[in-house]
Amino acid sequence: MNRGIARVRPLEGGYDEWKRLGYPLEAVEDVAPNTVLVR
Amino acid sequence: MTRLAALALQHAYLVLFAATLLQQLGLPIPVAPLLVGAGALAHAGKLTLAVALLLYCLASTLAHLVWFEAGRLRGQSVLKLVCKISLEPDTCVRRTQNLFERLGPKLLLAAPFTPGLGMVAPPLAGLSGMTVARFVPIDVAGQILWAGVLMSAGFFLGPQIALLLGVLQQLAGSLGAALAVLLAVYVIWKLVKRQRLFAELRVARITPQELRSGLEAGEVFLVDLRHDAEVRGEGFTIPGAFRLSLEDIEERHVEIPRDRDVALFCS
Numbered sequence: 001m002n003r004g005i006a007r008v009r010p011l012e013g014g015y016d017e018w019k020r021l022g023y024p025l026e027a028v029e030d031v032a033p034n035t036v037l038v039r
Numbered sequence: 040m041t042r043l044a045a046l047a048l049q050h051a052y053l054v055l056f057a058a059t060l061l062q063q064l065g066l067p068i069p070v071a072p073l074l075v076g077a078g079a080l081a082h083a084g085k086l087t088l089a090v091a092l093l094l095y096c097l098a099s100t101l102a103h104l105v106w107f108e109a110g111r112l113r114g115q116s117v118l119k120l121v122c123k124i125s126l127e128p129d130t131c132v133r134r135t136q137n138l139f140e141r142l143g144p145k146l147l148l149a150a151p152f153t154p155g156l157g158m159v160a161p162p163l164a165g166l167s168g169m170t171v172a173r174f175v176p177i178d179v180a181g182q183i184l185w186a187g188v189l190m191s192a193g194f195f196l197g198p199q200i201a202l203l204l205g206v207l208q209q210l211a212g213s214l215g216a217a218l219a220v221l222l223a224v225y226v227i228w229k230l231v232k233r234q235r236l237f238a239e240l241r242v243a244r245i246t247p248q249e250l251r252s253g254l255e256a257g258e259v260f261l262v263d264l265r266h267d268a269e270v271r272g273e274g275f276t277i278p279g280a281f282r283l284s285l286e287d288i289e290e291r292h293v294e295i296p297r298d299r300d301v302a303l304f305c306s
Contacts (some may be wrong), residue, residue: 008302010244010305011304012244012246018247018304023277024278026275026278027274028276
């Protein structure tokens with residue numbers, strides 16, 4: 001089922017490859033808190 | 040009794056310690072039969088159960104601390120390395136991360152009882168930011184449970200297990216061959232499945248260069264499918280990426296625009 005989305009393309013090499021190439025990155029500030037992970 | 044078996048019996052503690060250490064570090068050594076055997080030897084008065092249990096826990100903890108530290112220091116890459124050992128590396132990382140998010144430290148108790156999870160749990164605990172002081176007691180408790188069950192089985196059912204092993208030894212020729220064929224079919228099926236998936240992905244993938252220009256031109260909508268724990272550890276994403284977990288796709292797919300190509304990425 002494509003849910004109306006014409007084409008979905010996975011990024012070759014994923015995030016690691018993007019980072020390795022030195023392409024721009026943006027800080028993430030709104031990730032869900034560590035609810036279960038216990039320190 | 041063969042000379043090798045006699046030698047192993049003579050150095051039972053050392054064999055148990057070394058086998059456990061190497062197995063927990065990643066070598067495919069079957070330790071469960073050794074624990075059952077240790078129980079049976081204890082029943083026969085040739086070994087002290089408490090010492091065997093202590094050595095098992097010591098070896099396991101040492102190996103687990105190595106993976107725990109590796110997970111803490113090297114994060115995601117260690118988890119991927121451990122998952123490569125499994126036959127499903129593509130789903131292993133996400134599945135174990137989800138399990139750890141859901142169960143937390145309880146996963147460490149269940150890990151020894153779950154095939155494939157034993158080695159993944161310590162680096163995952165390290166990756167999660169758990170402290171050593173919290174990790175070790177829970178990890179040791181899981182080991183005591185696991186080894187306790189197997190050693191008890193050996194202690195109380197030693198003679199019956201020896202009888203069963205004798206019968207199995209007689210059947211070993213045909214049984215071993217059948218198991219080897221089944222294992223080979225399973226491995227081939229998994230590899231074929233992976234190759235087909237890779238072939239499909241190769242056709243559809245977008246290169247980082249294409250993505251960069253597509254994003255600049257506003258022609259591509261980018262979705263970050265990485266797990267929350269991974270994003271927390273990394274702290275960065277690709278500019279303009281829309282964060283969405285695989286679990287939320289059913290509910291939130293309406294937020295993805297339909298007028299552009301969609302690119303997505305994991306780690």
